[in-house]
Amino acid sequence: xxxxxxxxxxxxxxxxxxxxxxxxxxxxxxxxxxxxxxxxxxxxxxxxxxxxxxxxxxxxxxxxxxxxxxxxxxxxxxxxxxxxxxxxxxxxxxxxxxxxxxxxxxxxxxxxxxxxxxxxxxxxxxxxxxxxxxxxxxxxxxxxxxxxxxxxxxxxxxxxxxxxxxxxxxxxxxxxxxxxxxxxxxxxxxxxxxxxxxxxxxxxxxxxxxxxxxxxxxxxxxxxx
Numbered sequence: 168x169x170x171x172x173x174x175x176x177x178x179x180x181x182x183x184x185x186x187x188x189x190x191x192x193x194x195x196x197x198x199x200x201x202x203x204x205x206x207x208x209x210x211x212x213x214x215x216x217x218x219x220x221x222x223x224x225x226x227x228x229x230x231x232x233x234x235x236x237x238x239x240x241x242x243x244x245x246x247x248x249x250x251x252x253x254x255x256x257x258x259x260x261x262x263x264x265x266x267x268x269x270x271x272x273x274x275x276x277x278x279x280x281x282x283x284x285x286x287x288x289x290x291x292x293x294x295x296x297x298x299x300x301x302x303x304x305x306x307x308x309x310x311x312x313x314x315x316x317x318x319x320x321x322x323x324x325x326x327x328x329x330x331x332x333x334x335x336x337x338x339x340x341x342x343x344x345x346x347x348x349x350x351x352x353x354x355x356x357x358x359x360x361x362x363x364x365x366x367x368x369x370x371x372x373x374x375x376x377x378x379x380x381x382x383x384x385x386x387x388x389x390x391x392x
Contacts (some may be wrong), residue, residue: 174221175232175239181210197256201233201240203263211235211261219256222247228272228301228308233261241266241305264305271340272308273298276347280317282324284350290322291354296347299328303337314347325349 181198183191188198197215202208211233222244225231233240242261250257264270275298284290299312312333314326329343 173232174225174229175234176213176218176221177234178211178213180235181212183212184210192257197259199259199261201235201242201261201263203242203261204265204268206240206263209235213259215256218259222256222259226275226310228274229310230264230305230308231261233263243270243272243305266305269302269304270308271300271302274301274309275311276314277311278316278348279313280315282316282319282350284319284321284324287320288322288350289353290319290350291352292316292319292348293351294348296328296341296345299331299347300340301333301337302340303334307334307336309333309337316348319348319350322350322352 178199178201181191183198191198191212192215195215197213197218199211199213199218200208201211221231225244227244229244231242231244233242240261240263242263244259245262246258246260247256248258249255276294276296278292278294282290282292285292301308301312312331314331316326318324318326325346326348327343328339328341328345328347331339331347333339
């Protein structure tokens with residue numbers, strides 16, 4: 168459960184709001200909001216390129232220090248608005264936190280190792296949880312939680328929340344009995360057998376008509392004799 172280095176992003180107070188924010192974005196600036204512990208909601212402006220590069224390698228539990236007017240505020244990223252068509256950030260919400268008060272945060276799960284159930288039984292690994300909710304001091308929150316799947320030996324094996332070991336200063340909030348990941352049997356596609364339909368043989372009408380014509384000729388010949 169790795170920790171990242173201290174991350175500092177410089178910000179300036181933002182006076183521009185509403186439709187005028189578009190001009191900021193065209194100038195390479197990112198509108199954001201900072202709120203939370205002992206701070207009123209404060210509009211700020213950041214450098215879009217810098218923030219995109221930094222946040223791209225951080226998780227929701229990573230502390231981001233906002234440097235505003237020479238004062239530093241420890242924060243967590245609570246929401247990112249993105250233009251997926253142009254692949255760019257539009258807005259970020261930063262929650263200011265106290266480094267001496269416990270908070271809850273979602274921490275992403277990363278799978279590691281190779282499951283023998285896959286190599287030996289062609290099992291399929293199904294992930295039921297991608298994040299875990301944890302509680303602790305902001306500085307103690309892990310960036311990610313590694314889940315080793317090498318213990319999935321046979322089909323039906325799984326890793327539960329209670330199997331995860333975290334540092335003493337961090338508590339997992341999720342249900343201990345909830346399954347994080349498990350090995351399931353491979354899906355077998357059923358091949359539906361096609362039964363040929365019985366076809367009723369019908370004698371061509373032209374043959375039947377030919378027989379009737381022959382019978383009529385014979386009757387006529389019998390009358391003339």
